[in-house]
Amino acid sequence: MTSTNSSLSNMRRLVAQLKLEASVERIKVSQAASELQQYCLQNAGKDALLVGVPGGSNPFREPRSCAVL
Amino acid sequence: AAAQSRPSALQSGESLATLKNESDSLKKKLEEERAKLHDVELNQVAEKVELVSALSIRTRRVLKGHGNKVLCMDWCKDKRRLVSSSQDGKVIVWDGYTLNKEHAVTMPCTWVMACAYAPSGCAVACGGLDNKCSVYPLSLDKNENLAAKKKSVAMHTNYLSGCSFTNSDMQLLTSSGDGTCALWDVESGQLLQSFHGHTADVLSLNLAPSETGNTFVSGGCDKKANVWDMLPCASVSCRLYDLRADREVAVYQKDSIIFGASSVDFSLSGRLLFAGYNDYTINVWDVLKGNRISVLFGHENRVSCVKVSPDGTSFASASWDTSLRIWA
Numbered sequence: 487m488t489s490t491n492s493s494l495s496n497m498r499r500l501v502a503q504l505k506l507e508a509s510v511e512r513i514k515v516s517q518a519a520s521e522l523q524q525y526c527l528q529n530a531g532k533d534a535l536l537v538g539v540p541g542g543s544n545p546f547r548e549p550r551s552c553a554v555l
Numbered sequence: 556a557a558a559q560s561r562p563s564a565l566q567s568g569e570s571l572a573t574l575k576n577e578s579d580s581l582k583k584k585l586e587e588e589r590a591k592l593h594d595v596e597l598n599q600v601a602e603k604v605e606l607v608s609a610l611s612i613r614t615r616r617v618l619k620g621h622g623n624k625v626l627c628m629d630w631c632k633d634k635r636r637l638v639s640s641s642q643d644g645k646v647i648v649w650d651g652y653t654l655n656k657e658h659a660v661t662m663p664c665t666w667v668m669a670c671a672y673a674p675s676g677c678a679v680a681c682g683g684l685d686n687k688c689s690v691y692p693l694s695l696d697k698n699e700n701l702a703a704k705k706k707s708v709a710m711h712t713n714y715l716s717g718c719s720f721t722n723s724d725m726q727l728l729t730s731s732g733d734g735t736c737a738l739w740d741v742e743s744g745q746l747l748q749s750f751h752g753h754t755a756d757v758l759s760l761n762l763a764p765s766e767t768g769n770t771f772v773s774g775g776c777d778k779k780a781n782v783w784d785m786l787p788c789a790s791v792s793c794r795l796y797d798l799r800a801d802r803e804v805a806v807y808q809k810d811s812i813i814f815g816a817s818s819v820d821f822s823l824s825g826r827l828l829f830a831g832y833n834d835y836t837i838n839v840w841d842v843l844k845g846n847r848i849s850v851l852f853g854h855e856n857r858v859s860c861v862k863v864s865p866d867g868t869s870f871a872s873a874s875w876d877t878s879l880r881i882w883a
Contacts, residue, residue: 490571497574504581510801514592518800519600522825523843527604529824534868535612535883536826545635545652546615546869546883 589802597795597805601843607826610839614853615869616881618649620656623665624875626683627717627860631672634865638679639879640667646681648693651871651881660691660701669717673724680708680727682715688729690741709739709746717760719771728771730757736773738785750783759818793819793830795842807840809847818860823867831858831872837882853880 530536534544542548623643630637636657640646644665648658660681668683673690682688688709691701709715713732720727726747727739736750736757755776763770774780782798792808793816807828814834821828821842828840837851837858856875863870869883 494571494574497571497578501574501578501581504578504585508581508585508588512588512592512801513799514594515597515797515800515802515804516595516600518797519595519597519804521799522597522797522804523601523604526824526826526843530826532867533822533824533826534866535610535822535863535870536607536824538611539868544868544883546881 592800593802596845597843598845601845604843606844607841607848610827610849612839612849612851612882614880615883616651616654618651618654618879618881619877620647620649621645621877623877624856625859625873625877625879626666626668627670628862628871628873628879629670629672629679630862630864630871631676632674632865633676634868636672636676637871637879638670638672638681639873640670640681640683641877642666642875643877646670646679646691648679649879651869658693658701660705662689666714669715669729671718671720671727673720674722675724678724680718680720682709682718682729684714686711686713686715686731686733688715688718688727688739690727706741706744708741708744709737711735711737713756716756716758717773719760719762721762728760728762730760730773732756734775736760736771736783748785750781750785752781752783753777753779792816793828793840795828805842805845807838807845807847812838817858818862820861820863820870822863822870829861829863829870831861831874833857835874835876837861837872851882854878 621641621643623641625639625641628637628639635651637649637651642665644662646660647656664685666684667681670681672679678690678692680688680690687707690706690708692704708727709729711731711733715731717730725741727741730736734753738748740747753775757773757775760773769785772782792806794803795805797804814832816830816832819830826842828842830838835854839848841848854874854876858872858874860873869881871881873879
């Protein structure tokens, strides 16, 4: 009896979840892709790993004092 | 009246069989809806975009100090400090500029699989085989024993695989080998919300960047990535999934790559994807065009974790070779 009740409530939850996922608004890949591209290109200038930064302003690229071993 | 007093009773017309039929037809409908939107590949849209020019990324720092595999790391919001955790049972807080070890904590267990820096920079969270996530306030007093102020926050029934503070020091999100994720109140240790849905160990989680911060994604051994409102299973490919199109839009893989990827992160603009692999390398992918731009060598064992710094000027990698590297 308990196992039937729990499979029933599991199934109800599954159906509710699937209905939620089915109701999600979706856009075409072409639109999503062009927005992804636009975001990347618009922000490229600020991406230090992509374009580098003017000399001296990336603290990890600054020369550090070296110890002689 | 009878239906109201027995909440588990069947609604009229409902039975396990009818619910199963309904779920099967919903699953089919979902597949069809998603397929209709697949009108182009991301790299086709990006055909006219210029190729990324040669990158000059090299190791700039090597952080040595752990005695065994480094399993996880996280950046502090100040873009210079990092916290790392290791199989050796230690959690270390580093100054990435000077390589100074600012704090070290010895955990009561080995395999500290997860660690995270609090947004304020004043505490770190960590855990692993102890099945817990504990928060350690960072003291300015070098002589103070950090373990004394330790606060146990999260309790799972299996290993802790991931942890992350939400927008404040007050809430902690965890993922576990017990198949669940959970949200905790740091001050009281109270479980605020638990997330069930994975059918196997959850290995990883990440919060969506936003002021309100109420979405996160988790990945598990059941090969599913779940997006939720509120140990590395390695896949040979990395996939980009767009939530608005509700489907995968790009796959980053090469026949020559036969080892799994353990961890990924995007550069600031999203154009570069850094992925750490079990063959000791880090591959840099062009997110839009889908090609691999370069391979970074340096680590002498598996790369377990990769994270870009908060302002995108560098990224850090953690490895089973017991070191961390900062790349810029």
